Amino acid sequence: MDKRRAIGSWLSGPRAALEQEGADFGYRGQQLGLPESGPGSLAGPGRRLAALAVDWGLCLLIAYGLITDGYRQATGNWALLIFFVLSVLTVGTIGCTPGKRLLGLRVVVLETGTVSPTRALMRSALLCLAIPALVWDRDGRGFHDRLARTVEVRI
Incomplete structure (x- = not known):
C-alpha cells in the first residue's frame, strides 16, 4: 500500500x-489580492495561450501579406518583430493586445492598474524570448510577468 x-x-x-x-x-491569485473568479481574477493558461495564438496569427498574416514575398524564415522573423511592436504599443497604451481583448483579458500592474510603456517594453521583450513565459510561479504567472511586475486578469 x-x-x-x-x-x-x-x-x-x-x-x-x-x-x-x-x-x-x-486559489491562484490569492497571494496577489485578486478575486477567485470573475472580473479581476487571474487569467487561466488556456485563455492566455489562445490570445497569444490569435496575436501571433495576426502578426503572421501581416508579415506574409505586407512585408515578405513568401520566404518562410523571413516571414517568421518579421512576424516576431511585428508581434513585439504590437505588444509594446497596445499593452503600453490600452493594456491589451487584439487577442487579449477578443478573449477578455487585460495586463495590469497591481499597484497602479495600468501598464507603463517601460514595463510593456520589458514584458514584451521577455515574452519574445519565450523561455521566461514558459516558467510559471505558483499563481500561474509567467516569469516575464513577475519581472515586469504585471499580471494578466480577466475583464
Missing part, C-alpha cells in the same frame, strides 16, 4: 502530495 501511495504522489506532483497531507495553498 505504501508503494502505491508513493507512486501516486509522484505522478500527481508535489502540490497534490502536500495538499493530501493538509497543506492549504489557496
Whole structure:
C-alpha cells in the first residue's frame, strides 16, 4: 500500500502530495489580492495561450501579406518583430493586445492598474524570448510577468 501511495504522489506532483497531507495553498491569485473568479481574477493558461495564438496569427498574416514575398524564415522573423511592436504599443497604451481583448483579458500592474510603456517594453521583450513565459510561479504567472511586475486578469 505504501508503494502505491508513493507512486501516486509522484505522478500527481508535489502540490497534490502536500495538499493530501493538509497543506492549504489557496486559489491562484490569492497571494496577489485578486478575486477567485470573475472580473479581476487571474487569467487561466488556456485563455492566455489562445490570445497569444490569435496575436501571433495576426502578426503572421501581416508579415506574409505586407512585408515578405513568401520566404518562410523571413516571414517568421518579421512576424516576431511585428508581434513585439504590437505588444509594446497596445499593452503600453490600452493594456491589451487584439487577442487579449477578443478573449477578455487585460495586463495590469497591481499597484497602479495600468501598464507603463517601460514595463510593456520589458514584458514584451521577455515574452519574445519565450523561455521566461514558459516558467510559471505558483499563481500561474509567467516569469516575464513577475519581472515586469504585471499580471494578466480577466475583464
